[in-house]
Amino acid sequence: MDATDDPVVLVVEDEPDVAETYKLWLDLDYEVRLADSGADALEQLDEDVGVVLLDRMMPGMSGDEVLAEIRDRGYDCPVAIVSAVDPDFDIIEMGFDDYITKPPTADELRKTIDDLLERSERAEKVREYRSLLAKRAMLEEQKTEKELAQSEAYTDLQERIDDLKADLDGEQDRLLDDATFVGALREFEEDGE
């Protein structure tokens, strides 16, 4: 995703009025793509898509089938299911990253999208944090205490670690949400298996 552009949100919704309402709400902050069916959604899906909002009850492919196909094709963007039935944790167990109860408010939609985008960002930060810690571990293994104390590179590294740790710790409370907690774990599953 290009950092200078708005994040791309793919909205999959078969009711034109509902889809247009979502687009109206989201257009200012995101680049919205509308798909009126599962097949259309898969057509419009590419690497640029940051979040998918997926209606559950659609003619043709159901939301569950679309999710399975998205994963089969190797896309790991977060997918939130939009459902009139109040969903439960089993939605998360099925592999969805979050859920929205229909009809959503504009705020709920934006909040969910931002949560999911932040989740991807957090995963990037955790990767970076690990690589900094690994560098530090390597230096500590190779150099004496005295050498480390005099090393500017080591001091800089330590500073970057502290800053990033403070940043990540500040976001910790998000993990109190079960969907976010499981989502944070899933974020890494798709690339490693």
Next chain:
Amino acid sequence: MSSDGFQGAVARADSYHVGDVVPVSGFDTVSAGTNVLISGPPMLGKRRLALELLAVGTPDEHAIAITPDTDGDRLRSTYEGLPDGDPDRLHVVDCTGATGKGSMDDTEAIKYVGSPGDLTGIGMGIVKCTRDIGREVEAGLRLSVLSLSTILQYADSQRMFNFLHTITGRVSAANYLGIATLDPTTQNTQEVNTLTSLFDAVVELREADDGTREMRVVGLPDAPRTWVSF
């Protein structure tokens, strides 16, 4: 949050009682939100120590044990044999992938995950347990991963790091006590130190020259870094 109704329960404990389980001064109680790693070579009783740390709280707290190498039933019977071990307050996530009874259906006592490498499944198991525990989480929760070394055979170190970062983050945000065990001889030093950075305190175990077992605690300001027999 779109899922406000599913906010993971938060413990209201300020600190967790450890008592004599870890016979090191300055380690009688641990602040809520602390993550403790028990580190040492095989056969020194890491798992037993971790279970004792869970059991000492179960008179009034709940405990979760994630077990990748001992099946849930066996783990529960070990736990029952410990002083203070109340099996009704132990919730097990069995990710051995072999239940021994042919069924992977969750029970009240044990949640099953298909393999030690299914880290998302383990996370879901934890959530199922905290939901079973419900409001009683407020009294305190001790969350343990029994053998990171086993999970590391199934998950590469990047995924493992993220898994631990996420679990330890939940522990500190929710005021649980986090406990994990690791055999550092299975990984290179750099790997071990990188994972260790995620913990607030490390209980190191070793075998002394005369064959007795010794431990020390690293990372707690009040605990001296000297080896003691246990």
